[in-house]
Amino acid sequence: MTAALPPLRQIPISEAARLTPPKLRIKTDDDVACWRDTRGYHDYGLFLRRLNESVVGYFLPYSSPSMTQATTSILSMLDKLDSWINEIPPLPTPQRFGNLAFRTWGKKLEDNVDSLLTSLLPSEFAASIPLISPYLVTSFGSFTRMDYGTGHETSFALFLLCLTLIRFFEPLPEQERDLVLVVFLRYLRLCWRLQDVYRLEPAGSHGVWGLDDYSFLSYIFGSAQLRESDISVTTILRRPLPPTNLYFLSISRIHEVKTGPFHEHSSQLYNIATGVPRWAKVNSGLFKMYEAGTLGRSPGQTSRSPTYSFGRPYGMGHYFFRSDET
Known part of the structure; x- marks a missing residue:
């Protein structure tokens, strides 16, 4: 339960006003090692675990019983970003990946x-x-490379963390649940549309060695939703899947964009389905995989293993704290 986790700290706006904007700092393995000792890294890990615990046993579609004005406002912002896609249609250029209109967006x-x-x-x-x-700017992909990966997804999660640290969002189970099942889901659908319309290339994808070409957090949160259910992990191998949780939605998304046998193009997910007996173990294992493979490697480091880099977030190692904070 979320109540068993430590509280998330608050950063007064008066303190934030004295800080400098974040910069890209994670470039080498030494940078990763330094970052993992910072307060920011531990804030992010605690934030994800609080979000994770808040959705255990809750399913989609989810109707929030007490949606706050903050949640309503961020949904409106995401809707506005979505509307820009209609205003900026893809250019009729014969490119397999990365329509140049994405740079305009x-x-x-x-x-x-x-x-x-x-x-x-x-x-x-x-x-x-x-x-x-x-x-926020780096939450939707690289406008230079015209790609999207788990680093950009992490940037959006860090954006939500920053808003919670300053208490735009309150770190309460009800609001944390809304962040996952309402806000993050809306963000995910927006990113799927960006990927489809502008044909974004996966950032740092390693094909069958990866969990997913684009996303990771949806699998963590989705497995948390299922953690106490009696639904078999092997259910994901039977189509169609009901859209009752983020894990199933993400698997269904893969089937929309990929062809061929599932065990060939998504071997990691297939191995989880056939080799991990309980959702609780899936959930804890995915956390370890995310920490090692997305947060724990420098941008250029690759490895043919379940813990390679899936894509790099921008500036994860320095946000809202002084240059001398560790």
Whole structure:
């Protein structure tokens, strides 16, 4: 239960106002080692585990009994970003991956991020905007490489963490559940649309050696939803899957974008389905895999193993804390 986890710290806006914006700092293995000793790394790990615990036993579709204005506002922001796709259609260029219109969409996000956050946040949070805007900008893919991966997904999770540290969101089970089953789900659907319309390439994909070409957190949260259920892990091998949790939704998404035998193009997920007997073990194992494979490797490091880099987030190692904080 979430109550058994430590509370998430609060960063007063008065303190945030004195900090410098985050910069890209994780470039080498030594940088990764330094980052793992920071308060920021431990904040993020605690935040994910609190989100994870908040959704155990809750299924989709989920109707929040007490949705806050903060949740409603961030959904409106994501809806607006989605509407930009209609305004910026893909260019009729014969490219297999990365339609150039995605750069136009990304430029619009970069140009309007401050106004988006000004509309999202009450005026008392204004000092935090330069500190959190880089995470929002990098949450949807690389506008240079025209790709998307788990590093960009992590940037969005860090964006939500920053909003919780300053208490735009409260770290309460009900609001944490909304962050996963309402906000993150909306973000996921937006990213799926961006990938489809602009044909984004997977960032750092290693094919069958990866869990998923684009995402990871949806599998962690989805396995948490199923953790206390009597549904067999092997259920994912039987189609169609009901859209009752993020794990099943993500598997169904794979079937939409890939062809061929599941055990060939998604061997990691197949091995989990056939070799892990309980969702609780799936959930704990995916946390370890995420920490080692997404958070624990430098951008250029690759390995043909379940713990290689799935894509790199921007600036994960330095946010909302002083340069001398460890």
